[in-house]
Amino acid sequence: MLLAVDVGNTNVVFALIQASNIRARWRIATDPRRTGDEYAVWLFQLLAMEGVHRSAIDAIIISSVVPRARHNLTVLAQKYFEVDPHFAGEGAGGWGIAIDVEEPRSLGADRAVNAIAAHADHRGDLIVIDFGTATTFDVVDYSGTYKGGIIAPGINLSLDALVNQAAKLPRIAIEKPRTRSVVGRNTEDQMAIGVFWGYVALMEGLIARLRAEIGRPAKVVATGGLALLFDEHTEIFDAVDTDLTLKGLAILAGKAKG
Known part of the structure; x- marks a missing residue:
């Protein structure tokens, strides 16, 4: 059984994946100071509730945009699961797709993983939107090559900045x-x-510009916690998949195992 770990700037998501199916997923606030021992205490209780013994986990893959969290998650994998974890984009967990940007090493692991999963599920040119601490727009061409994208402030980040800088706003x-x-x-x-309609306008405007620059029909795939909320109020998404990152990690883990 695979344990996939997606370390974001705000939350860390752990998911149990068995035969390409996500059996369970859990979320904890990102804290680089959290030790491997602390992760183990929290995670073992959740595994027990799911009826899974730690010995059932024979592979671990980690995608992280928080470098300081790496050591403690490695300790968790090696000490408590007796597994050497794969890190997305490295070694056996290498991307397996072309990264056609000026600084490939600067690409966030989550964005590359999303590109891999989206290309596996959808044909043609793609625009992948991920609603996280930042909202990212990633362009993947019909061959699966990552071409670049856009980073915009996340909606919660924008709201926090507005409230924190304007004393009278609730x-x-x-x-x-x-x-x-x-x-x-x-x-x-x-x-x-x-905040809400302004963000919808931002998405619609940027997607229109991306499609015009791509010059071919491009499907829009959305992921992240707010994707479902926005999907109810705009027609710009062709598909919504809140498990896109986890699916991409499962693909990479399968390649690493093979």
């Missing part, structure tokens, strides 16, 4: 405004309109 939830009107009648509604 903190609001990220949700669809109460009406489709873009004329807010109070402070909270005006903020909700600016």
